[in-house]
Amino acid sequence: MSKPKLLIARAIFPEVIQKLEQYFEVETNQPDEPFSGTQLIQKLQGKSAALTTGGDRIDAEVLAACSSLKVCANMAVGYNNFDLDAMTAAGVLATNTPDVLTETTADFGFALLMATARRITESEHFLRAGKWGKWSFDMFAGSDIHGSTLGILGMGRIGQGIAKRGALGFGMKVIYHNRSRLDAAQEAECKASYVSKEELLRSADHLVLVLPYSPASHHSIGATELALMKPTATLINIARGGIVDDAALAQALRDRRIAAAGLDVFEGEPRVHADLLTVPNVVLTPHIASASVPTRKAMAHLAADNLIAFFKDNKALTPLNPAALAAK
Ligand code: 8YV
Numbered sequence: 001m002s003k004p005k006l007l008i009a010r011a012i013f014p015e016v017i018q019k020l021e022q023y024f025e026v027e028t029n030q031p032d033e034p035f036s037g038t039q040l041i042q043k044l045q046g047k048s049a050a051l052t053t054g055g056d057r058i059d060a061e062v063l064a065a066c067s068s069l070k071v072c073a074n075m076a077v078g079y080n081n082f083d084l085d086a087m088t089a090a091g092v093l094a095t096n097t098p099d100v101l102t103e104t105t106a107d108f109g110f111a112l113l114m115a116t117a118r119r120i121t122e123s124e125h126f127l128r129a130g131k132w133g134k135w136s137f138d139m140f141a142g143s144d145i146h147g148s149t150l151g152i153l154g155m156g157r158i159g160q161g162i163a164k165r166g167a168l169g170f171g172m173k174v175i176y177h178n179r180s181r182l183d184a185a186q187e188a189e190c191k192a193s194y195v196s197k198e199e200l201l202r203s204a205d206h207l208v209l210v211l212p213y214s215p216a217s218h219h220s221i222g223a224t225e226l227a228l229m230k231p232t233a234t235l236i237n238i239a240r241g242g243i244v245d246d247a248a249l250a251q252a253l254r255d256r257r258i259a260a261a262g263l264d265v266f267e268g269e270p271r272v273h274a275d276l277l278t279v280p281n282v283v284l285t286p287h288i289a290s291a292s293v294p295t296r297k298a299m300a301h302l303a304a305d306n307l308i309a310f311f312k313d314n315k316a317l318t319p320l321n322p323a324a325l326a327a328k
Contacts, residue, residue, distance in 0.1 A: 004048040004311055005068075009035060009056045012075075016300045023308050024049060041065045049307050054078060054287075058094075060086040071310045073303040076290075077101055077158075078240060080213040084321055093324040095306035095316050099157065100298035101290040106161030108264070108289040109238045113206050116234045116262035116283045118142045143205060143232055143259060145170050151204025152176040152192070153220070154211025154239060160190050162208055167191035175200055178211075201228040206236065213240035223248040226257055234260045238289045241267040250275030253282055264289050 006024035008017065011032035020026050027043065029035070034055055035043060044050060044066040052058065054076045063069065063086055071093040074082065079096045087094050115121055123140040126132060150166040152159045155178035166172035167190065174192040176182075177200045187194065200207065207229065211217055221235065222245035229235070235258055237244050246267045252258050254275070262283040266272050269287060276282055290299065306316045310325075319325060 006049040007047045008051045059083040063090040073306040075303040088321040094320040097299040097302045102157045104292045104295040105158045105289045109162045112262035116260045121283045148205035149173045151200045151207040159210040163190035163192045206234045208236040209239045219245045226252040233258045236262045238264045241265045246273040253279040
């Protein structure tokens with residue numbers, strides 16, 4: 001029997017390609033030039049399976065043009081690149097990579113918070129530029145992390161990981177806002193208290209965004225929300241571009257409406273709003289929160305294992321729309 005055809009849309013670990021080749025006729029993209037929408041459609045025609053990343057959009061147009069497609073495994077926990085309703089309607093199974101990246105991403109959220117609050121990259125640029133001529137009492141004085149109030153918007157697995165790091169490691173008071181409140185046992189484990197969004201904005205010394213992107217969360221943080229924050233506060237976004245209004249944030253940073261921001265994700269990335277590139281009080285990283293070698297391997301293997309489980313046993317390890325399995 002011939003093997004089903006699989007497109008791996010971006011470069012990936014060779015060991016994962018070898019594993020998939022046992023079950024699929026694989027087309028790779030090891031040169032790693034991202035496909036345009038039209039190229040992705042061309043590549044997916046005649047394929048039964050796809051291994052995608054956050055930049056590969058699978059929507060009604062793609063599905064209509066690629067009727068052989070049965071399963072898409074996203075190598076990401078976020079899946080706003082998938083039109084899940086359209087995939088379910090077309091009977092295409094979608095999977096993501098939860099859990100395996102939780103702790104690594106929470107580590108990074110904390111690293112970005114610390115770099116931002118303590119002005120680490122700003123001071124390094126100063127040193128590298130040869131400007132360090134003398135010590136002075138307020139040189140790169142930032143804000144404290146220990147004992148401060150940590151605010152978390154979006155309290156899923158990663159948000160809870162950040163809460164635990166803050167409460168247990170740094171003695172922070174943790175407050176959060178989420179669509180649904182955690183149960184009492186989870187709140188106790190994270191030492192976190194539920195507050196309204198307005199209270200969160202007003203009280204946090206460090207506000208970390210970890211909510212999924214959807215039309216409902218678009219520009220959850222804009223000029224109005226930034227105006228409610230403390231002028232000494234920092235804002236950290238490791239969630240998705242589009243959750244923050246980047247133009248409004250750049251203005252708030254320039255006006256010192258808030259003290260600083262740490263951003264791993266951007267509206268329209270990999271482009272970055274020009275104003276964010278010129279304000280000094282922002283730490284910028286290129287969407288690397290899950291980028292430890294062991295975690296990226298775990299994500300790639302989980303995506304591959306979802307594809308294999310689907311074709312071998314008509315099941316998936318981490319399905320997003322299990323209804324599509326029943327419809328197969
Ligand atoms: C990915 C992410 O690196 O998992 C997610 O949702 O944002 C990152 O871990 C990125 O989406 C590429 O797929």
